[in-house]
Amino acid sequence: MKFPIRFKIVALGLLISVVATSVGVVVNTLNYRNKAVDAMYTQIKASLEDCRINISHQTDELNYIDAIKATKEYIQTQYEANPYDPVFETFEEQYNYYKAKYPYVYGPTGAGLSLDMLIFQNKYKLIISLLEDSMITSSGVNCYLAYMDDARSRIVYLGDYRSDGRITEGCILPGSYASSFPSYLTKEGDYYRYEVPSTNEHAFALMIHSNVDSTIFGYIFIKYDFTKIDEDVNRTLLTTILTLSLTMLGLIILFAILSHFYIVRHVKKLNDTTLEFSNSLDNLEDIKVLDPKIKSRDEIGELSASFVKVESSLIKYIDALQKETHEKEMINAELSVASTIQLEALPSRSFDDDNIGLKASITTAKEVGGDFYDYFYLDDNRFAFLIADVSGKGVPAALFMMKAKELIKFELSQNDSLEQVASYVNEALLIHNKEGLFVTAFIAVLDIKNNKLKYVNAGHERPFLIKDNEVTQLNIKNNFILGGVNGFKYVEEEIDFDVDTRLFLFTDGLNESINSKREEFGYQNIERVLKENASQSNREILRIMSEELNKHTNNVEGFDDVTMMMFRSKDPKNNLALKYLNPTYQAIEDIMDKFNNKFASLSPEFKGELGVIIDEIINNFITYEKRKNFTISVLFEKKDDLMHILLVNNGVEFDPTKKKDKYIEGYTRDLEEGGLGITLIRKFTSSFTYRREDDKNLLYLTKKL
Amino acid sequence: MEITMNHGEELVVALVGRLDTVTSVELSNAMNKEEIKEAKVIFDFKDLEYISSAGLRVLLAIKKDLDDHNKTLEIINLNPVVKEVFNVTGFINVLTVK
Numbered sequence: 001m002k003f004p005i006r007f008k009i010v011a012l013g014l015l016i017s018v019v020a021t022s023v024g025v026v027v028n029t030l031n032y033r034n035k036a037v038d039a040m041y042t043q044i045k046a047s048l049e050d051c052r053i054n055i056s057h058q059t060d061e062l063n064y065i066d067a068i069k070a071t072k073e074y075i076q077t078q079y080e081a082n083p084y085d086p087v088f089e090t091f092e093e094q095y096n097y098y099k100a101k102y103p104y105v106y107g108p109t110g111a112g113l114s115l116d117m118l119i120f121q122n123k124y125k126l127i128i129s130l131l132e133d134s135m136i137t138s139s140g141v142n143c144y145l146a147y148m149d150d151a152r153s154r155i156v157y158l159g160d161y162r163s164d165g166r167i168t169e170g171c172i173l174p175g176s177y178a179s180s181f182p183s184y185l186t187k188e189g190d191y192y193r194y195e196v197p198s199t200n201e202h203a204f205a206l207m208i209h210s211n212v213d214s215t216i217f218g219y220i221f222i223k224y225d226f227t228k229i230d231e232d233v234n235r236t237l238l239t240t241i242l243t244l245s246l247t248m249l250g251l252i253i254l255f256a257i258l259s260h261f262y263i264v265r266h267v268k269k270l271n272d273t274t275l276e277f278s279n280s281l282d283n284l285e286d287i288k289v290l291d292p293k294i295k296s297r298d299e300i301g302e303l304s305a306s307f308v309k310v311e312s313s314l315i316k317y318i319d320a321l322q323k324e325t326h327e328k329e330m331i332n333a334e335l336s337v338a339s340t341i342q343l344e345a346l347p348s349r350s351f352d353d354d355n356i357g358l359k360a361s362i363t364t365a366k367e368v369g370g371d372f373y374d375y376f377y378l379d380d381n382r383f384a385f386l387i388a389d390v391s392g393k394g395v396p397a398a399l400f401m402m403k404a405k406e407l408i409k410f411e412l413s414q415n416d417s418l419e420q421v422a423s424y425v426n427e428a429l430l431i432h433n434k435e436g437l438f439v440t441a442f443i444a445v446l447d448i449k450n451n452k453l454k455y456v457n458a459g460h461e462r463p464f465l466i467k468d469n470e471v472t473q474l475n476i477k478n479n480f481i482l483g484g485v486n487g488f489k490y491v492e493e494e495i496d497f498d499v500d501t502r503l504f505l506f507t508d509g510l511n512e513s514i515n516s517k518r519e520e521f522g523y524q525n526i527e528r529v530l531k532e533n534a535s536q537s538n539r540e541i542l543r544i545m546s547e548e549l550n551k552h553t554n555n556v557e558g559f560d561d562v563t564m565m566m567f568r569s570k571d572p573k574n575n576l577a578l579k580y581l582n583p584t585y586q587a588i589e590d591i592m593d594k595f596n597n598k599f600a601s602l603s604p605e606f607k608g609e610l611g612v613i614i615d616e617i618i619n620n621f622i623t624y625e626k627r628k629n630f631t632i633s634v635l636f637e638k639k640d641d642l643m644h645i646l647l648v649n650n651g652v653e654f655d656p657t658k659k660k661d662k663y664i665e666g667y668t669r670d671l672e673e674g675g676l677g678i679t680l681i682r683k684f685t686s687s688f689t690y691r692r693e694d695d696k697n698l699l700y701l702t703k704k705l
Numbered sequence: 706m707e708i709t710m711n712h713g714e715e716l717v718v719a720l721v722g723r724l725d726t727v728t729s730v731e732l733s734n735a736m737n738k739e740e741i742k743e744a745k746v747i748f749d750f751k752d753l754e755y756i757s758s759a760g761l762r763v764l765l766a767i768k769k770d771l772d773d774h775n776k777t778l779e780i781i782n783l784n785p786v787v788k789e790v791f792n793v794t795g796f797i798n799v800l801t802v803k
Binding site: 615 | 727755758759762765769784785786787790794796798
């Protein structure tokens with residue numbers, strides 16, 4: 001929910017105005033009322049003064065004192081004789097009671113007037129006329145005469161200006177009394193004042209005393225009605241509230257307008273600019289400084305200027321960051337290309353023909369590494385293979401590796417002697433090598449005809465030899481590294497290397513790989529894995545070795561490249577290796593022709609069943625693969641009483657072993673004959689397994705001879 | 706693969722070699738081209754080395770075609786491999802084998 005500043009200001013203004021109006025009204029009202037009352041008092045006091053002078057004047061002339069004195073004496077006498085009146089139920093009852101108690105005042109009952117009574121009544125009339133006169137002079141609402149019964153704290157009434165034979169309900173009855181009256185009285189100069197409880201009346205009492213001896217005979221009470229004052233006050237109150245409210249409202253509106261002009265509209269502009277700027281961040285190419293253009297010379301103006309500063313800083317920062325990111329991306333992309341070039345410079349990870357079986361693996365610790373391997377035929381009978389490790393890592397090592405690899409290959413093609421090869425490579429690598437990089441290498445050449453392997457080891461890890469399920473690490477001369485010292489004399493060695501002998505070559509990344517306890521994988525583990533799997537294929541041994549290595553390091557990231565190679569000399573009588581690039585179905589005929597040619601002595605049944613197997617599998621391979629550079633390789637090896645068959649393609653992942661067998665129960669018109677191939681393969685093989693490895697489909701089958 | 710057609714009371718088709726992915730197409734083409742007047746066609750598998758599922762597919766197609774023309778198909782002289790293929794797949798239940 002949004003609360004715009006304007007609303008907040010108006011709400012706050014309203015609150016303030018309500019409070020201010022209330023306080024103003026209360027203060028003003030009290031003030032006004034006090035003033036009004038004061039004014040009234042002044043007026044009353046003047047009236048009372050007139051009245052008092054009048055009374056005083058009249059008492060001189062007409063002997064009012066005597067009349068008041070006589071009246072007081074008469075009523076006091078009757079009152080003192082019986083000072084406690086009963087409780088009256090009606091006015092009538094009260095009137096009759098007093099008439100009986102004060103016959104002089106209330107007039108004769110039954111019998112005629114006595115002289116005393118006549119004289120008294122004349123005097124009493126004087127008093128009434130005095131009261132009436134005073135009433136008129138003073139502009140009061142009521143006027144009566146009373147005296148104080150100090151002994152009982154009572155005020156005893158002597159007469160009302162209305163009581164001259166006209167006593168009616170509402171009059172003060174002469175002779176009646178009121179309790180506790182004096183407690184309300186406040187002496188103010190020559191008179192007393194009191195506010196009649198729970199009315200708006202104020203009473204003023206003028207003392208009547210003797211001019212001779214100041215004896216107080218009684219008091220004339222004059223009442224005034226203050227209702228009019230309250231009405232005035234209320235009217236004033238209303239006017240005050242209206243005036244204040246209107247003023248406040250005006251101020252609020254003014255304030256809201258001013259706040260909009262000076263604050264809100266700027267803030268909105270700033271906000272709009274901020275939003276626009278942040279939206280423009282989505283497209284970093286179009287980003288530019290946006291100025292809210294707020295010119296006010298106050299904090300808002302400063303904020304606007306700061307915002308522009310922040311924007312330009314941000315743009316600078318983004319530019320720098322983009323540049324940096326771009327450079328990093330470039331470097332990474334280039335390194336990735338370098339890595340691809342480097343790995344592509346290496347020959348295929350596997351090589352097979354009827355004489356040689358070779359499988360290599362390379363795992364680089366960095367984007368580009370320093371390990372490499374190579375292999376190639378020098379001529380029909382001589383096959384060279386090597387593994388090497390360049391000192392250092394990263395781009396320098398990679399560049400040095402390319403140089404070393406080409407040098408070794410070149411020198412191998414030029415020299416029979418491996419001693420010479422090593423020497424020449426050594427000399428060549430020492431030229432222009434300020435970095436002091438060097439290579440360790442194991443270089444070997446197999447003489448296929450004579451089953452001899454000669455090799456030179458230039459400071460490299462000694463390979464393991466596997467023969468007749470026996471595993472030994474070659475005990476050979478280590479020599480010195482390539483690119484180490486000028487003129488080093490390398491020594492080559494030669495061993496018998498019969499068919500089915502194997503050599504496991506590796507770089508120190510394998511044996512020196514450590515786990516979290518910093519324990520190396522070591523030669524013992526290499527030897528153990530080789531022994532345990534001596535009967536497995538090259539491919540299997542490398543796979544298991546990698547698994548064991550991972551188990552050992554348990555995902556501790558390697559510091560060094562790990563390169564391995566299994567080399568095997570095969571008996572061409574028992575081995576057939578075939579390879580087809582983008583084959584047609586005709587490959588099936590070719591495979592079977594070559595197989596039947598090589599293994600001519602096998603029974604027609606075996607050949608027939610194998611033909612079915614090959615037809616089913618190759619048909620399946622080719623039918624479902626449309627990619628370029630689709631390669632199928634087929635290896636047959638006759639070993640003991642089994643024919644081992646490995647079929648490899650680089651197509652999309654497809655595992656035929658998951659398919660179910662099918663058997664046709666009988667002929668129907670809509671009979672479909674698909675899916676029978678897998679049934680036949682299973683029937684005609686001893687084992688049939690699938691594996692996805694290095695983005696290749698591997699089908700491995702065995703068939704009893 | 707060699708395919709020989711001997712017309713007579715019955716059409717005898719002799720196959721020499723393998724009946725696989727490649728050669729089954731040859732057989733299919735040969736049969737489609739051949740004008741068959743005989744009511745019965747006999748495949749002589751005496752010199753057939755083996756048959757794969759592709760071959761079975763063609764044989765089934767030929768049978769369906771002959772059925773449509775009220776002709777019968779019979780296969781004779783199966784070697785052990787071919788016989789095993791017929792048995793394993795259940796084609797022995799589909800084709801008439803003597």
